[in-house]
Amino acid sequence: MIRSLLRVCIPLALPLVAIIPVPALADTAPVAVATLPQVMPQPAAMALTGGTLSIDKTATIVVIGPEDREVVRLTREALALLGVQRIRTARRVPRSPSETCVVLGAGDVAALATALRTVGGTPPAVPEGYTLASKAMDNGAALIVLAGRDADGLYYAGQTLKQIARRGTLPALRIEDRPRMAVRGTIEGFYGAPWSLADRLAHVAFLGSLKANTYVYSPKDDPFARDRWREPYPAATLAQLGRLVTAARAQHVRFTYAISPGPSICYSDPADLAALKRKFGAFSELGVRSFYIAYDDIAYDKWNCEADRAALGEPGKAAAGRAQAGLTNTIMAWLAARDGDEAELMIVPTEYYDALESPYKAALRAVDPRVLVQWTGTDVVPPSIAIRDAKAATKAFGRKTLLWDNYPVNDFEESSGRLLMAPYDRREPGLADQLNGILANPMNQEAPSRVAVTGSVAFSWNDRDYNPGKTWVWAARELASGDEATAQALLLLFDLEHLAPTFGSQPWQPQSPGLARVLDTVTDALANGSPQAQRSALQDLSILADRITAAPATIRTGVRDPGFLSQAAPWLDAMGHWGKALQATSAGLTAALAADPASAIRFAKAASEVEAASAISTIPGTTRPQGKVRMGDGVLDRFIRDAPALVAN
Structure with a gap:
């Protein structure tokens, strides 16, 4: 009995002050040589600090602070991939771990900081940042620490640990990571058949696995979000969307509900304002705190009601900008009063591409600075996006913009009959300093879209170290579940669907x-x-x-x-x-x-x-x-x- 206890990661009755190492045994096996693993997205900093760790058949997960079930699940799955057969859980860090121990925690907690120092890590300092560090103790036991600046950062650390564990081995290493852009993800914003619930559930899980944090629900062919926006959703539809909201939250993905009232709204009608609030309110009851008003693909040379002419003057660019700014600010104030710091509002303007000065953009600059304004680049489907383009957009819209990247969306004539599966490319490193983030607009085909979206998410996390080719191969291996023959076959398919068209005659990526x-x-x-x-x-x-x-x-x-x-x-x-x-x-x-x-x-x-x-x-x-x-x-x-x-x- 005493002998068996020596191999147990025993939690203390009091918080840990120091981890006391056990003297090394004379017959300790030599440390296996380690190689640096690939992590997607590429971390800000990653280095080996020793050889391959010896992982015991039994391990303990120590949770410091509130427990995130998804993080614990990811950790359990990672340990299973490393050969662990039995997992214990504890709430305190052991004084002298005698078997594999994984410490999970977020925020400024003394016990977490002490564990980090023991494995040579430093506490993450920025929102969504994390540190993952591992080390072999003197007795050979592996100590692995996952520390997040916040709950999101800890979740991302869990995703990284699972990625590494899929190799079947874990080296002693230190990863200090953080996102370069605040908003990373996708907008389901295409024309054509909207995704199914199964598609969306798979997609938010995919986004979470790559440390993306935003999914915008904005299918153009959802009648209750556009043509019939004033009407409530059928109960069954709302219940399905509620399931998606819950699933996204578990994956640390922010569900954003978008509505497109522009084709019929009367800006000066209190009844339409009330209808918009009711629609948002229904999603608020589901736990949604992020909303979106789409003013794209509408005409601003006419009003939808005579009351707007009386209240806002003759229709035109400046008048449309004033009307949209007024509605946006009213909704932003209402959301902030109701949800406080959790409130988030995005818009896509009518002039959503180019960065040319116009009466519309000048009027739209009156939008509350807390509102995120989207921009698609130098064109609807831009062949490239440079830092100078983003700077021009900042000037035109009066703030850093949120890039709506229309790749790999395939809902336009030039993309007819195609899957768009070239890598995400020709976006200039350094854009993170000029943008609030990137939301890619995927294809009607959710799963094939992941090839390009993997790239856009990886770029928005770390644009400085982004490599299109390596990310493309990673996406193939992910779809292949690691089988190399399948991955090579997929790369042949990707090459045959490599062409990336624009609205013009020349594609921005070549075919095959x-x-x-x-x-x-x-x-x-x-x-x-x-x-x-x-x-x-x-x-x-x-x-x-x-x-x-x-x-x-x-x-x-x-x-x-x-x-x-x-x-x-x-x-x-x-x-x-x-x-x-x-x-x-x-x-x-x-x-x-x-x-x-x-x-x-x-x-x-x-x-x-x-x-x-x-x-x-x-x-x-x-x-x-x-x-x-x-x-x-x-x-x-x-x-x-x-x-x-x-x-x-």
């Missing part, structure tokens, strides 16, 4: 750059290479064609997310046909080089597969606009079309 390099090599080898170079290039093409053909089955087997598989189904179907078309093209070129008349049969087979791929459409009733699925267009289709002419028949 990886595939294009291989096809260019083949074309060049056939035109200029030796027979050996030609054979080598065609062999590489054949291997790639086989990989593309096999990828859909690999993805369907390896991806565990049913949402991704159903939402990407037409593109996976098309990918199989395009892979077979490329296989046949490769075989046709090889045959043609050998003067084999079977080349014509191969090229005909390729054309047949292209026809089959081109007949596949997007899922009816989802994406708006609908369209034929497009994959690798301008690259893959052109090569297959031109291939028969590359070698003489």
